[in-house]
Amino acid sequence: MSRPGRRLAVGDVLRLGAVGLRSRPLRAVLSALGIAIGIAAMLAVVGISGSGRADLRQTLDALGTNLLRVTPGEKAVLPDGAVGMIERIGPVTNAAALRKLPDDVHVYRNDRVPPRQTNGIVPFAADLDLTETIGATMAGGVWLNPAAADFPAVVLGAESARRLGITTPDPRAVVYIGHKGFTVVGILAPVTLLPELDSTALIGTNAARTYLGAEDHPTTIYLRTVDSQVTAVRDVLAATANPEAPYEVAVSRPSDALAAKLATERAFNGLLLGLGAVALLVGGVGVANTMVITVLERRAEIGLRRSLGATRGQIRLQFLTEAALLSTLGGLTGVVLGALVTASYAISQSWPVALPAWALLAGVGATVVVGAVAGLYPAVRAARLSPTEALTAT
Structure with missing residues (x-):
């Protein structure tokens, strides 16, 4: 002490x-x-x-924050050549469109399902370079190619496949879009940046015209740009996609939601x-x-x-x-x-x-x-x- x-x-x-x-x-x-x-x-x-x-x-970092999305206004449509015009913007590296099918066209597991039981699956006609543009990957099967895009072949989103009870692509696996049977050739993995695509059924644009009478107006256009030019491209997209009515075009950045x-x-x-x-x-x-x-x-x-x-x-x-x-x-x-x-x-x-x-x-x-x-x-x-x-x- x-x-x-x-x-x-x-x-x-x-x-x-x-x-x-x-x-x-x-x-x-x-x-x-x-x-x-x-x-x-x-x-x-x-x-x-x-x-x-x-x-x-x-x-x-893996998906990239340089993905932009172009959509028309509520009662407007994008011109048929909107994708081509957007691709002419210098910093744009990829562009691809989805085209919604007529409102009376739905997706069913077979031709005996009641018309009202659509399972919330939305069918689209998709450009062939869509997966490359949005960074999507396949959980199984293959993506649409130039040959399959002309025939009744479909790629299901991850949630669509689950709702329809299809776990793997199979030549014997057929779903009905409208009144036409489409063979399931692929299933997408969940798309992190665009979760709405998980509940879709995607077919080729030529098949959509041939079998379902679809139009060529893009419903949604996705594009990638040079990272340093995202803001500049975003500023001119509306006027480029629809020069006659740029105020009827919405431009968004999916990564903003995250x-x-x-x-x-x-x-x-x-x-x-x-x-x-x-x-x-x-x-x-x-x-x-x-x-x-x-x-x-x-x-x-x-x-x-x-x-x-x-x-x-x-x-x-x-x-x-x-x-x-x-x-x-x-x-x-x-x-x-x-x-x-x-x-x-x-x-x-x-x-x-x-x-x-x-x-x-x-x-x-x-x-x-x-x-x-x-x-x-x-x-x-x-x-x-x-x-x-x-x-x-x-």
Whole structure:
């Protein structure tokens, strides 16, 4: 023990602060648990949302953010040559169109299905370079080629195939579009940027004209541009696609929908962070309560130490250190739990694990602040006890 008036060494301070934790381990663990839950909750929110954003960035990098979509107004149509005019724009690298079939043409599993049971599947005539333009891949079978596009062959979207009960392409697998049987030659994998294509049935433009009387007006045009020229191309698309009525043309960027989704998730994550902060506050109150009770229970110890020459500052430092150690124990546990939760969830979703270093440092820093605030009042109260009062109260 240090002599009266002498400043305590760091090792002495830590040993004194750990006395209360060692003497009441269950209480210490339960108090630290509140801090751990709060820190773990906040780290898990930051880590899981960060991992989700990292996965989204990887997806966008793979699919590209240079995909644009052109559609006509509600009662307007795009000219037959709109695709060719768009392809003449210098930075445009690919362009392909979908043409919606007549409203009375629907897709059925067989010719005995009641007309009203359309399953929400929308048939389109598709240009042959559509998959290359939108970055779609095949889950099975093949995409339409110049030969198949002239005959009754169809490629189903991923959701369309599920609704029709077709798991793999097969020459014997036939679906009816209108009153004509079409052989299923392929099934698309889910299209991340264009989920509406998952519920479509796609046939060649020549087959659509021959068998279903389809027109040549594009319903939707997709195009890819040079990355650095997306904004410039977007500005001239409406006038290029329909020079006579550019105000009746809508131009959108499918990746913007994913960005909006990400913004919504960030707002929701803010709410979850708030809940984590409340849990941390509750943990801090628990630490403060534990320290107040500790001061009351250890008045005899405080009085004895004061009688032996310990100063008010040394008593205050002892209990502040004890509160800080208690909070740090909870904080480190929370950091480990939060990292484990983040890693487990990210791995289960096949996401990259992205837990920023600043979040780990902030978690530890938050525990230091909580420990200081929670232990301040009990430490001051302990320091104010006179030796006579403390010894007499036992």
